[in-house]
Amino acid sequence: MWRALCLVMELVLKDEFLNRIRLLMGEEMDVFIEYCRKPLPTTIRVNTIKISKNELLRKLGARYTLEPIPWYADAFIVRDGFSLGNTLEHVLGYFYIQEAASMIPPLILAPKENEWVLDLCAAPGSKATQIAQLMRNTGLLIANDVRIDRIKPLVANLQRCGVTNCIVTMMDGNLFREVRLSFDKVLVDAPCSSEGAIRKDFKIAKMWNPKMILKLSRLQKKLIATGFMRLKEGGRLVYSTCTLAPEENEEVVDFLLKKYENAEIEKIGLKGLKFREGIVEWKGKRYDDEVRHCMRIYPQDNDTEGFFVASIIKK
Numbered sequence: 001m002w003r004a005l006c007l008v009m010e011l012v013l014k015d016e017f018l019n020r021i022r023l024l025m026g027e028e029m030d031v032f033i034e035y036c037r038k039p040l041p042t043t044i045r046v047n048t049i050k051i052s053k054n055e056l057l058r059k060l061g062a063r064y065t066l067e068p069i070p071w072y073a074d075a076f077i078v079r080d081g082f083s084l085g086n087t088l089e090h091v092l093g094y095f096y097i098q099e100a101a102s103m104i105p106p107l108i109l110a111p112k113e114n115e116w117v118l119d120l121c122a123a124p125g126s127k128a129t130q131i132a133q134l135m136r137n138t139g140l141l142i143a144n145d146v147r148i149d150r151i152k153p154l155v156a157n158l159q160r161c162g163v164t165n166c167i168v169t170m171m172d173g174n175l176f177r178e179v180r181l182s183f184d185k186v187l188v189d190a191p192c193s194s195e196g197a198i199r200k201d202f203k204i205a206k207m208w209n210p211k212m213i214l215k216l217s218r219l220q221k222k223l224i225a226t227g228f229m230r231l232k233e234g235g236r237l238v239y240s241t242c243t244l245a246p247e248e249n250e251e252v253v254d255f256l257l258k259k260y261e262n263a264e265i266e267k268i269g270l271k272g273l274k275f276r277e278g279i280v281e282w283k284g285k286r287y288d289d290e291v292r293h294c295m296r297i298y299p300q301d302n303d304t305e306g307f308f309v310a311s312i313i314k315k
Helices: 002-006 015-036 053-060 100-109 126-134 148-160 173-178 203-207 210-229 250-259 289-293
Strands: 042-046 066-069 072-078 095-097 116-119 140-145 166-170 183-189 231-241 263-266 295-297 307-314
Touching (some): 072 100, 116 126, 126 140, 148 166, 173 210, 231 250, 250 263, 250 289
Antiparallel strands (some): 042 072, 042 095, 231 307
8 A cells, every 4th residue: 555655657748749739839848748747736616505605714724725716716726635525514515626727617608597508518517516506506507428427426416516406417418409408508518638637647648649639529529519509599608628639629619610600709718817819720720710719728827737718609
């Protein structure tokens, strides 16, 4: 046991991956790799369905050092977060341990009370529980995922957090094309190659390959089109991934813009959050200039995972 705890897994990045990162980041490549080797800070989101921020701070403040996240009033960095998941407050659903960048898509989605919202790829439930919280547990949230091994933690997290406005479905997200429902807001947090999450799990770098990126890009294009089909006129779709690959990010958004004339990119941002604009050209492909309004978040920007977020309005 002691030997296993002392082992330090080495981060090994493949040459082809490094070449891609060099194209993306240029002189910042070394800083990116440095951050990939650092452990992620422990971050939590107050679950205001069950408790107020001030009350949670009173309960945890004596045991932990909580540092506010600048761009989200209900989220904190826990600098000494050892055994945080074993606390009574966590078991009771008073807070959710969630990577900071993962909290961004629901904030951009900005669901309101009594709206109808679809979370197309919802497991394990971090964003679904946050969406329900932002909706004040009103309206209708449909949280979907494709397999039972993903549905189980999704349901467990929804129950722990006291979410009561949610219906859980288990189906291929693309089958929602046949579902005759329209939604005010749709989140497509798509399956991806997870390039931005390497610092959370070094195995991602080991498994990385460019063929996987192309395969996922095809799936993501289907999912974003399905989500847009289910969106009401005037509604908002947020597309997000934890990868840096333009084929899975800007290219997917560009595909949607070209497929639907009534799709319009929304300029987005959060006060206190550092981010880069979307890439309009990658390996000889030119994307619609509007993809500049997408949000790229690199690990070195805010000491988080890497993330991509786009907001699309249905005109």
